[in-house]
Amino acid sequence: MPPPRFATPTEVPGLAARRIAADVVDGVLHKHRTLDDQLDGAGAHPGLKQLADRDRALMRRLVATTLRRLGTLGHLLSRLLDRGIPTDAPRAQSALLIGAAQILWMDVPDHAAVDLSVRLVQADRRAAKYAGLVNAVLRRCAREGAGIVEEVKGQALDVAPWLLKRWIAHYGEATAKDIAVALGHEPSLDLTVKSEPEQWAARLHGEVLPTATVRTLLHGSVTVLPGFAEGQWWVQDAAAALPARLFSDVAGKSVADLCAAPGGKTAQLAHAGARVTAVDRSAGRMARLKDNMTRLQLEIEPVVADAAEWQPANGSFDAILVDAPCTSTGTIRRHPDVGWLRQEAEIAALSSLQKRLVQKAVSLLKPGGTLVYCTCSLEPEEGEQIIESVLASEDELRRIPVMPGEVAGLSEIVTPAGDLRTLPCHLPHQDPRLGGLDGFYAARLQRRS
Template identity: 75%
Template sequence: MKPSRFVPPTEVPGLAARRIAADILDGVLHKRRTLDEQLEGTGAHPGLKSLSDRDRALMRRLVATILRKLGTLGHVLSRLLDRGVPTDAPRAQSALLIGATQILWMDVPDHAAVDLSVRLVQADRRAAKYAGLVNAVLRRCAREGHPLIEEVRTSMIDLPPWLVKRWVAHYGEDNAKAMAEAIGHEPPLDLTTKSDAAAWATRLHGEALSTGTIRTVLQGPITMLPGFSDGQWWVQDAAAAMPARLFGDLNGKTIVDLCAAPGGKTAQLAHGGATVTAIDRSPARIARLKDNLARLSLGATTVVADAAEWTGDLFDGVLLDAPCAATGTIRRHPDVAWLKQESDIGMLAAVQQRLLAKAVSLLKPGGTLVYCTCSLEPEEGEHAIAALLAAESGVKRVPVTASDVAGHAELITPDGDLRTLPCHLPHADPRLSGLDGFYAARLVKS
């Protein structure tokens, strides 16, 4: 019998994508590195350059699904392991998570999911001794895993307990469950267009939401989609597109966008006819913002500075999208759930108060301040504005109306602020439903 040719592990199709997925997962769960910094820029994983577009998409979906289903995965694996997940070999843990995720939620043949996970541990010095265990557990997962998922009766198991407790307290148990359920789904691609939303919805095989955003489930590199190179649209969640619209008519107005990068709201303001000054403390993020504006053929004055310390002219409007815990973005950035801690909220709330005071000082009399955060935590939204109004007698709230948000009165709080939840904007097709969690308030300086 002719011996089969030995294929080095690096040549096994799909193994490189899973090895990089394991590295990035380890970066999130054990080294507290965000997905963005591991996928883009100077800190990106060096192996990404060698992946095909298809393998890169597979890797990203694999990591995101694991982070979205981490609690459920923990339950399933705990039922299949007599002694728990090995703690002395992170690659064994990653291999089990990667294999189980493919078996339970992805269109990957079970035998391929098992084989590639076994190869992952075989290639790691500390994990190699667990190759037999990984093989056996994943084979059991293929046979018994789906019924074990049914034992988990709520998606809230896939979020940190401290966050679930907060959401139940602030929004009620039913809303908290609906939010967790929405976060568990891969989100659609949302785009803000420069013109003719209906036509672009057709070209991009999506639909135009009532708010004006284009929503599609197209897969593949963003840069290859129709209209990208022509600068006809930019990526922006439907909720994130709402705050800039609270200024109303922008023609001829001067607006400063504090903490502006990556620039979606800056683009909205400039496209609406405002003269925009965009400020961000990160040179790399300002460079990205400038690239985006150049592609879109839109102009703004850009400044690298700490917004809390910057001094400039008085403006007709200030947009403050403040740094926050970003818990409203977990559906798009599932690593946030596992990187943030409850203690972060108090520290960030202090930053937000400083920035709000600066924002007020930059307003002309009669000028409008729109404050927003992509956080679901009241300390970073409702409480921050209540504190500002108590401290600044010369600032008044201008309530958001249903017409400001395309008739969606359910997005307006009793105080007249905007509050979106991940479970808002439901759709018959779950792939086309949901919003990021956002808060926005509109204020005027008397």
């Protein structure tokens, strides 16, 4: 009798998407590669080019759901596996994780999730011996998994323990748990529109947030949505759209956007009439920013340079935005790899860089000019503590408190000191997919005249 023949990825619908999803999950968990690295740019998975749009969207959902629920999945599989997850075959681990994620949180028939996961391990030399195990465990997951998940749903297992501990210490246990719940939901698509948000919300089957961001649910590729090719809007989380608004009227003013890529805030400033100099140290990221500005029909001056060392030829600026590199823990709901790749030890080095960037910005700011500092981090060392330190050491700076009226009356996102602090659990909605914000911190400072 000839050996069994297993179907190739092109013969089984959905298998190619799952194979690439498994590769990407492996890349995060075993090679410490970010999702951005693996899904975009020069280092992107080579198989992505062969995927149809529908399969590419499926692959992204598989990866995001698996990483978003990684802690719960690990607990679940430890309950269902007598000897734990196999450590000598990464494909067996990723097949189990992806299969269980589909069974418990995605609209995939159980039999399809099991069958395709088994095919994944059968096609891998090291993992093939675990095909029977994967089949048995996932069938058991279909029967018992929901009950096990229900038992632990209040334990915030999907947040890295070091992060949860920090959030409890800084925000309190109740808020930390609310953040953890918010991170478990697939996020919406947020768009900053050039004009007429109500009309764009209607065309895109979404709604307008109090801050004028248009929020909708994505079905397919962003590039095929109405208004994309015409440059009528750009993708930007509602929280990320707030810091640039703190400058008020920038029409005709010279503004430096330090660490500018991918360019959402640059676009806001340019659209508001500012003469924007966009600075970023990455030539690749700057190329993408320039492409975005071309699509949006916005003019800027791009500069590839290390913002901390940059010496502009045109002297000082009326306003400067410092969107500093950070741990990005406020973006975990959109980038679920961040919580598992970042380490607590990184915070100190990033805080040092953030302080240097603010000091550099002060040296480039005209007397009376405005400086807005922001990070997409939930960690106080990268937000509140940076500003308190800078204010203590820079006599020529003063804080200009943010008023709730400047942020659509959302008083809960304004701190007692007058800074912005958004949390993933803010802006709740009856449909969790339409609620929430990225975690952002922003402060507005002015150089004394």
